[in-house]
Amino acid sequence: MSTQLKVRDLRTTFGSGERDVRAVRGVDFDLAPGGTFVLLGESGSGKSVTARSILRLYDASATIAGSVLLGDDELTAMPERSMRAVRGARIAMVPQDPTGALDPLRSIGAQIIEVLRAHGLVQDRRTARARAVDLLERVGIADPARVIGARPHQLSGGMRQRAVIAISIACRPEVLIADEPTTALDVTVQAAVIELFTELQRDLGMSLLMVTHDVGVAEELGGQVGVMYAGRLLETGPVGDVLADPKHPYTQGLLASLPVPGVERGKLPAIPGRPPLTGEVSDGCAFAARCPLAQDSCGSAVPVLVDVATGRQAACPVVNPSERLSA
Ligand SMILES: Nc1ncnc2c1ncn2[C@@H]1O[C@H](COP(=O)(O)OP(=O)(O)OP(=O)(O)O)[C@@H](O)[C@H]1O
Ligand code: SF4
Numbered sequence: 001m002s003t004q005l006k007v008r009d010l011r012t013t014f015g016s017g018e019r020d021v022r023a024v025r026g027v028d029f030d031l032a033p034g035g036t037f038v039l040l041g042e043s044g045s046g047k048s049v050t051a052r053s054i055l056r057l058y059d060a061s062a063t064i065a066g067s068v069l070l071g072d073d074e075l076t077a078m079p080e081r082s083m084r085a086v087r088g089a090r091i092a093m094v095p096q097d098p099t100g101a102l103d104p105l106r107s108i109g110a111q112i113i114e115v116l117r118a119h120g121l122v123q124d125r126r127t128a129r130a131r132a133v134d135l136l137e138r139v140g141i142a143d144p145a146r147v148i149g150a151r152p153h154q155l156s157g158g159m160r161q162r163a164v165i166a167i168s169i170a171c172r173p174e175v176l177i178a179d180e181p182t183t184a185l186d187v188t189v190q191a192a193v194i195e196l197f198t199e200l201q202r203d204l205g206m207s208l209l210m211v212t213h214d215v216g217v218a219e220e221l222g223g224q225v226g227v228m229y230a231g232r233l234l235e236t237g238p239v240g241d242v243l244a245d246p247k248h249p250y251t252q253g254l255l256a257s258l259p260v261p262g263v264e265r266g267k268l269p270a271i272p273g274r275p276p277l278t279g280e281v282s283d284g285c286a287f288a289a290r291c292p293l294a295q296d297s298c299g300s301a302v303p304v305l306v307d308v309a310t311g312r313q314a315a316c317p318v319v320n321p322s323e324r325l326s327a
């Protein structure tokens with residue numbers, strides 16, 4: 001299978017010296033052309049830092065190491081000037097909060113046209129306007145002629161996020177990264193926006209990297225999933241398989257603590273404790289303090305992802321003892 005985006009041993013550290021924050025501590029995954037990879041994890045696990053590190057959206061306080069291949073291009077080694085041509089054009093990002101992503105003073109149409117112009121995709125006003133209308137239609141906005149002239153505050157949250165998505169697909173990116181794109185929205189429109197991603201992906205052939213803490217979103221999208229904890233992936237595989245039969249104790253705990261239809265909320269066991277803060281991560285398995293299966297050996301080395309079933313990997317030598325030696 002060819003790969004659109006190949007991330008290897010991605011490590012992002014903020015600050016320097018003793019107070020380093022190792023937010024991402026070695027992440028590997030592949031995103032297939034037209035495929036989906038869902039980065040699933042609790043708050044603070046390093047999902048956004050992973051997404052932003054791919055696009056190198058940090059200043060010099062962050063050190064980003066490892067490899068990010070977009071097709072044949074190594075992004076971690078690319079000069080900043082070339083990276084600017086990648087951002088928004090080859091890889092676009094949909095942020096969590098649409099309000100912050102839009103200029104409150106300018107019309108939606110002007111903001112779409114600005115992106116099209118910046119990347120040299122339109123010359124004259126009429127074509128630019130027609131393209132903007134087309135993009136708004138594509139993201140499910142029923143009355144694009146009105147919305148094109150509207151300011152962001154004149155739109156509902158769901159419409160604003162659709163407008164942001166229209167901007168993000170304006171240059172037909174190869175990869176779309178969406179960082180919790182529905183958490184700021186009303187629950188009633190969340191499902192429709194997730195469905196929009198699926199439609200766009202199918203119609204435009206884009207690869208989608210979806211960042212979410214919501215297992216329901218992962219289930220809805222399908223594709224591959226990586227379960228993130230304290231800056232590392234603890235389990236990867238096809239979404240359906242991982243949710244149906246989680247192999248890693250953390251994934252098992254995470255899913256067991258979710259409400260299941262027909263089971264009263266609060267009757268399910270939650271994982272005791274909380275994830276470690278980035279400054280607290282020490283040698284060994286980061287989940288050890290909360291893991292019901294933890295053994296003395298779990299504190300001595302960081303478990304690596306190993307094959308546990310066809311197309312599936314997990315990073316726990318205790319539940320996968322046969323793989324221990326091959327790690
Ligand atoms: N610019 C930064 N400087 C220093 N530390 C940071 C920075 N950005 C994130 N961190 C730290 O890195 C860790 C991972 O943060 P990240 O934002 O990736 O979490 P997340 O998984 O996206 O969580 P959430 O679901 O809350 O968005 C956190 O401990 C956070 O405090
Ligand atoms: S390595 Fe040990 S602490 Fe970590 S998940 Fe496996 S059993 Fe639990």
Ligand SMILES: [Mg+2]
Pocket residue numbers: 047048049179180
């Ligand atoms: Mg985040």
